[in-house]
Amino acid sequence: MEFNTEFLNPDLQIELYKALLKPRLIEDKMLVLLRQGKISKWFSGIGQEAIAVGVTMALDAEEYILPMHRNLGVFTTRNIPLYRLFGQWQGKVSGFTKGRDRSFHFGTQEYKIIGMISHLGPQLGVADGIALASKLNNKKQVTAVFTGEGGTSEGDFHEALNVASVWQLPVLFCVENNGYGLSTPTNEQYRCENIADRGVGYGMESHIVDGNNIIEVYTKVSEIAKSVREYPRPVLIEFKTFRMRGHEEASGTKYVPQELMDAWAEKDPVENYERFLKDSGVLNEEQIDVIKADFTKEITDNLQLAFDEDDITPDLSNELNDVYHSFDFQLVESSHENQEMRFVDAVSEGLKQSMQHHDNLVIMGQDIAEYGGVFKITEGFVEAFGKERVRNTPICESAIIETAMGLSIAGIKSVVELQFADFVSSGFNPVVNYLAKSFYRWGQVADVVLRMPCGAGVGAGPFHSQTNEAWFTKTPGLKVVYPAFPYDAKGLLNTAINDPNPVLFFEHKALYRTIKQDVPTDYYTLPFGKASFIRTGEQVSVVTYGAGVHWALDVLEKLQHIQADLIDLRTLQPLDIDALYTSVRKTGRVIILQEDSLFGGIASDLSALIAEHCFEYLDAPIKRVASLDTPIPFNKALEAQYLAKSRFEKSLFELVNY
Structure with missing residues (x-):
């Protein structure tokens, strides 16, 4: 393995080595603890640490990273205290999810890391949202998101890359191609020679990087990130690597030919780089022993802190109170100046006045910009608020709902118009698994309103007439609003947008132009939970x-x-x-x-x-x-x-x- 360190000073080379070594030593210890029954499960990244470490080192501390369950190096390189990681894996309070989730299924705003959910794909669209926020706020920042070669078969991958390309979002899509999706080899996952080749289809720059070479990963990603900060655009990066352990430890590796295991063992990222540093005189054996001893002590001490911590005592009120973020409802009373409005006009007025009320509110949906939406609710909004805040989207409900989640992570409110409530089925996963659970899992609000034109009575047939509120009323973490009158529609929509929790706002199509009522012309709010x-x-x-x-x-x-x-x-x-x-x-x-x-x-x-x-x-x-x-x-x-x-x-x- 060749390491080109021509432009890297010795201190940086050593820093890269330490960052590479630390997750390896932690993993070695975790495998011991797994065999001892002291942790419940482990997804090993042994053999591909250079990718997580190199990408993280190449990014600025304020730039978001969305890792996978094999990216321990992201967390350690961002210097998360080890006792908190160990506490997370043992379900302790010191972790990041209060014992409610395991492994790397968590995020932390403090360290600008947004963890995955088991469905893999949604984090790609979430990265789009974070990157969109960077672009809207004129920050010269990139967002890096990880997936595996198996994850590229999911529809979310296509949708997220397409949205990022259309909107020229500064996202680094980092694909760790480690040869197998659990036990399924790449030749049963896709037919193109390289995943990077798919970039052509999205009009997107792409690169292939040796994922086992820490220097190549760091220097190449640093170069790309620097360019993307100046000229925002998405970039697809395929890292060629190999997973030396099972998908998770219980899986084993019997499905992998031994000659393949042997070949990749020769390319071990830690051993090769350590040998290079010794051969080049940057480090000697004694210095390496000291580094390893220091890490071993840090791991041991922090493990003891986690072990000594008391187990969580279940508290019913804590669990119930953490399903939703607290919402300090502010009643805004209306004036006595009323105007007769149709239901559709009241929705439009509420949305318009909320756009004026919140300068960080973004609306997204199919055909909502110049066309004004299929029901003309956003007609004239582009002229009033501009195309940055009123955004036409491709037909990809899943990625756009995920983008809304990413905007929320970055502090921006959003309203997503589902052209018809029926179409939310194409984005069902991020609604019920990401938006609904994020606050309960790790305290992250999903400040998103999904507008849901719904209902029968207009001869629209099986795919444009459903009133599917029951899909969501049973999902803890979601709020569901369903007004019957123009006055309620306007006031409740304003409240929905103020609420930091995810709200599904149902609007019956048959009422849009048939129901009229005197409605206050100014901005006002109405409380939730009041019949x-x-x-x-x-x-x-x-x-x-x-x-x-x-x-x-x-x-x-x-x-x-x-x-x-x-x-x-x-x-x-x-x-x-x-x-x-x-x-x-x-x-x-x-x-x-x-x-x-x-x-x-x-x-x-x-x-x-x-x-x-x-x-x-x-x-x-x-x-x-x-x-x-x-x-x-x-x-x-x-x-x-x-x-x-x-x-x-x-x-x-x-x-x-x-």
């Missing part, structure tokens, strides 16, 4: 939200003799359950109306809660009314048959007369 009593009565409690509120109103107008509490939930997470209990205890009868199909919908949970807490007050069985358990048909007559609207009046009449 609205549209009507009050003594006979029955009608509980609903979204378009269901208007369906119920139509029926109650027709059946004037029925005296009902009509409760518009407005937000489904958080839920105003006290309002429901109070009403049911008064009326003794309750009917829950939802547009979604019956099985697994929110009506099922509401009925269960009422049965548990209000059973003795009930004078009749709880009634649920929902749409058919079928996909949503296109034909007008079939759609009418599908919708719960057609069955509500009969069900209400039966309940009142029970």
Whole structure:
């Protein structure tokens, strides 16, 4: 192995050696502890340490790195105290996730490291968001994100590289090609000769680097990073290397031919570089022994600190209180100047005034810029706020939701318009696994609002008509808002954007241009978790939200003799359950109306809660009314048959007369 140190002084060469050696010695110790049962699992990076170390050394301390589970060298090179790493791996409080996650599944703003989740792909799009924030803030910084050759088969890889290329984001996409995705060799992963060759398809500069040569990694990445800081753009870097241990230790390496193991053993990054330093006179054996002894003591001392730390004592309130970041809601009262607005106009006004209220708010979505979005909600926004803040996106829901998460990590709010709520399925993973869990896992807010145009009744068929709120109300960490009136839509949208937690904001398409109301013209907010009593009565409690509120109103107008509490939930997470209990205890009868199909919908949970807490007050069985358990048909007559609207009046009449 050739090491070209012509432009590196001896001190830097030694610094690189120490940074390379430290994770190796830690790994050696972890393998011992694993065999002793003192840690539960280990993903070894032995044989490929030079990549993590070289990339980290090439970046500035304030530049973000998004590593994988085999990149211990990133964490040690950023000088994270070892007792905290050891505490993390043992599930101790001194770690970074309060025992809630293991391994390298954590981030730390202090050290500008954003850890992975097991789904691998999302961190690539998150890197796009961090890099976009750097670009918006005119910082000359790069963001480095790691993945393996197996991860390049995921759709997130394609989406993230495409977005970075279109927007010319300063991201270094670092692919560690170590030969195997668990046991699957590269010839069963992809057909191109090199992963770097894919850069051509994205209009992206790419490089191939010897990932076992610490000098080549450091000097090449330093050169690329310097250039990218001055001329922002994404760069794809393929590091050729090999994993000398199993995918994780339980996997073993029996699937690897012995001759391949032997060949790569000759290319060991630590041993080769250490030999070079001795041969070139930069270090001698005695100096190396001192370095190793110092690291060994540091490892031993910090391990003892972690071992001596008490195990976590479960605290129920701590766990429940850490699902969401605390939100100090500020009630902003409106003036008395009102204007009649359609639902769609109220959403647009709220979004526009929030853009004025938050100068760090970015809107992203398909066709939202000059075109104004398919529902024209952002029409005129480009002229008002510019294309940097109102961003057309490629058709890649997953990467854009991940980009929003990256913006939040870098301190920028964002609203993502899903063209139709149905399309969130293409970005489901980052919503339920990244946005929802980040604060609970390591205290990072996901300051993201996803706007979800939804609902049937407009003849849009199976792929543009779903009201899929139940996918998210069951996911801890997400907030779900579903207004029925223009006044609520504007005030709740403003609150959603103020809230640092991830919010899914459902907007029923059939209400956009059919429902009008006097709405304050100025900026105001409304609280989450506060239901609205549209009507009050003594006979029955009608509980609903979204378009269901208007369906119920139509029926109650027709059946004037029925005296009902009509409760518009407005937000489904958080839920105003006290309002429901109070009403049911008064009326003794309750009917829950939802547009979604019956099985697994929110009506099922509401009925269960009422049965548990209000059973003795009930004078009749709880009634649920929902749409058919079928996909949503296109034909007008079939759609009418599908919708719960057609069955509500009969069900209400039966309940009142029970």
